[in-house]
Amino acid sequence: MSLCPPSPVVSEFLDALAACVSDGTFHQLTLGKTRSADPTLRNVVVRPVTLKAGPHLSFLWQHETQTVTKNFASDAAVAEIRPLLGTTFYSAHLFTAARVVQLEFNKKTEPRLTFGKPSHTVAETTPPPHDRAKSRLLPAESAPWLHRLGITNATGVVREGMADKHRQIHKFVELLSHLAADAPLPADRPIEIADMGCGKGYLTFATHDYFSSVANRPVRVTGVELRPALVASCNALARETGRLQLRFQLGSIADARLPNPDVLIALHACDTATDDAIARGLAVGSALIVTAPCCQKELRPQLAAAAVLAPALRHGIFQERHAEFVTDALRALLLEWSGYRTKVFEFISTEHTAKNVMIAATKLPSVDDATRERTAHAIRELASFYGIKSHTLARHLNFPLST
Numbered sequence: 001m002s003l004c005p006p007s008p009v010v011s012e013f014l015d016a017l018a019a020c021v022s023d024g025t026f027h028q029l030t031l032g033k034t035r036s037a038d039p040t041l042r043n044v045v046v047r048p049v050t051l052k053a054g055p056h057l058s059f060l061w062q063h064e065t066q067t068v069t070k071n072f073a074s075d076a077a078v079a080e081i082r083p084l085l086g087t088t089f090y091s092a093h094l095f096t097a098a099r100v101v102q103l104e105f106n107k108k109t110e111p112r113l114t115f116g117k118p119s120h121t122v123a124e125t126t127p128p129p130h131d132r133a134k135s136r137l138l139p140a141e142s143a144p145w146l147h148r149l150g151i152t153n154a155t156g157v158v159r160e161g162m163a164d165k166h167r168q169i170h171k172f173v174e175l176l177s178h179l180a181a182d183a184p185l186p187a188d189r190p191i192e193i194a195d196m197g198c199g200k201g202y203l204t205f206a207t208h209d210y211f212s213s214v215a216n217r218p219v220r221v222t223g224v225e226l227r228p229a230l231v232a233s234c235n236a237l238a239r240e241t242g243r244l245q246l247r248f249q250l251g252s253i254a255d256a257r258l259p260n261p262d263v264l265i266a267l268h269a270c271d272t273a274t275d276d277a278i279a280r281g282l283a284v285g286s287a288l289i290v291t292a293p294c295c296q297k298e299l300r301p302q303l304a305a306a307a308v309l310a311p312a313l314r315h316g317i318f319q320e321r322h323a324e325f326v327t328d329a330l331r332a333l334l335l336e337w338s339g340y341r342t343k344v345f346e347f348i349s350t351e352h353t354a355k356n357v358m359i360a361a362t363k364l365p366s367v368d369d370a371t372r373e374r375t376a377h378a379i380r381e382l383a384s385f386y387g388i389k390s391h392t393l394a395r396h397l398n399f400p401l402s403t
């Protein structure tokens, strides 16, 4: 089939695409504003991939309920894109290391080209070599959001002051990959994931990309956040980078209306917000619940430990550590009583953050009554030893702390 030569504006866009693909600065192309005869087609996201045959561009044709992937060598990829512009798609966003190039068609199919800068231009540094190496569980297509969320600079190098956050994101994805492998996740439908108190969305984007592009499992990921500005900016970034199955919802951990999550994540949800999140996962039998609690204040005023501990607990720091320990130990035991296997561990070195204890719970097929009764007894003994009368997760579960 012969094609009319593209307009000069479209040619300029295609030249920009070909140039960044050939010099290695291409991050992503998103084709949107769909005018396809196929009503299920939503958009196409094109990202660089390295196959055995060498560097290619991977096209993700995203339909309402499925994603179709096709890979092309660079020249063939540009030739594929050309006939789609101004026909099937009325907008194209090209993300490169140096700029964002946007091609838009109006109703008369007249093209317009605009150029934008990458959002972060502050002083950047060369990272230690291991920061470059740790990209293994995040795919290359994570580069645009890592850059837009300020973790990396335009060339993918970790920015000054962001090394801890970068390490935390990768460590989290690594842990999630192990935890997910052991969890009874659905194989016949997309996995529903909720990230409660998602903040700026670093871990939400990472979770989405790990499941959809590394584990190759269809997912729908929802971030829940109280701050409207963060929800709006995360939704805009998810749309711009073609992540149709990632959305952010304004609301509270306790009350947000959500699809039932198979995986519930709540990292650094303050104080009893962690209990609210766990309770939501338990109420719907989530296969995997991953929390990293912080600011455990609830039990501190209640701590009235055995006489032997009283002199030690005069010191504020010991009270604080005991409150953290008792709060999280009771959470882990209550999860076990609810039919989960729990693991409690430091998920990142204290050198990087003090908020580093993770409680991960995987749903068991069943728990026998005797085990449940033994766990209930252990919970009451622990609560009694520390004089704890009220614990939010116990209250959510209607678990009486004393008999």
Ligand SMILES: C[S@@+](CC[C@H](N)C(=O)[O-])C[C@H]1O[C@@H](n2cnc3c(N)ncnc32)[C@H](O)[C@@H]1O
Residues within 6 Å of the ligand: 196, 197, 198, 199, 200, 201, 202, 203, 224, 225, 226, 227, 251, 252, 253, 254, 266, 267, 268, 269, 270, 273
């Ligand atoms: C410390 S940040 C953690 C962000 C992210 N989970 C992480 O670990 O990188 C906690 C976030 O939770 C949000 N948050 C706190 N309480 C919340 C609640 N009850 N419902 C929804 N979001 C909440 C805050 O606005 C904040 O953005």
